[in-house]
Amino acid sequence: MKTILIYDGSFDGLLSAIFYVFEFKLTNVCIKKREHSQQNFFDAEEVIITDKIKATRVWKGLSKKLSARGRQKIYKAFLSEIPTIETAILHFIKRTFSSEVPIENDYSDPSILEIDKVAKKVDREKHRMDAFVRFKLTKDDIYFASIEPDFNVLPLNADHFKKRYADQKWLLYDVKRKYGVYYDLKNVQTVKLEISSNTNNTSNASTYFTLDEINFQQLWGIYFKNSNIPSRKNMRLHIKHIPKRYWKYLPEKKF
Known part of the structure; x- marks a missing residue:
């Protein structure tokens, strides 16, 4: 037995x-x-x-x-x-x-x-999250980003973002596992939250994020779109470096 x-x-x-x-x-x-x-x-x-x-x-x-x-x-x-x-x-x-x-x-x-x-x-998934996460400033003066990684890498990402954004309050939230890591300018702590997966939808942006942040995201998307040279576009190479499943984290991919 x-x-x-x-x-x-x-x-x-x-x-x-x-x-x-x-x-x-x-x-x-x-x-x-x-x-x-x-x-x-x-x-x-x-x-x-x-x-x-x-x-x-x-x-x-x-x-x-x-x-x-x-x-x-x-x-x-x-x-x-x-x-x-x-x-x-x-x-x-x-x-x-x-x-x-x-x-x-x-x-x-x-x-x-x-x-x-x-x-x-x-x-590899941890390093991709480090590279592709994009924080946005909420009306509560907290930089927020949501992710949905294949593996539970949030505990591995926390130290990276604490060092990189030491002077900002931020919350990194795993939509799939319904928990996040929050940095309050001193410590990183795990928090249990129920946050809608629709938070990052462009149509809901004004509910959660500041007007300056929305304008910045739009400006960055327009810049990214206009700075590309169509004749030099190599989509196969682009997808190799930034797989499509990560595009939902990138504001430049929404314009």
Whole structure:
């Protein structure tokens, strides 16, 4: 009989589940997020309560066995939200603790190779968000931008924007996952909000954004349109550098 460990979807929750695996010496085990679990008659389910102390113990243990890059791979793979990624992460961590030599670059192991590939995909998505996010000034004097990335990269983007816009209040909101990161000129904090996906529609602009901001967005769109040279247009190259799925973030693509 397999044991299914159900956790709340947080990274601390995942580490708490992994602590449970080691604590009870489980072998035939699978870890799943609550929303991905499907009860059946053949497996035993255990609901894992997130325990920050236990999660920290696992992470500190990994810091003694893995490089900072190796630990980042685990975290980035987790942010991919791939339904089976917990299995690969568990295997990665079990091998890490059981081996006397570093294993994080042992790509002959399918799970370690998967973690590496997924982490790179998440990293690429993070850098694209860094490049393509466009903030707009709201009537509340907060710079706002919404994103809808394939992976849950918002925690990775926060530090970049804190350094880049240290003198401005801003809110970066993930429409798909319905949460955001807010910077108040001192700290970045995670906030749970329900914000309509229609916020960025041109027809709703006057409801949320200042008149100066709307005029600036229009001016930038006109400049972008008129500065292009049609005879030198290379749409294939353009899409390669800026895939179409990111165009909705760019005001210059709305004119």
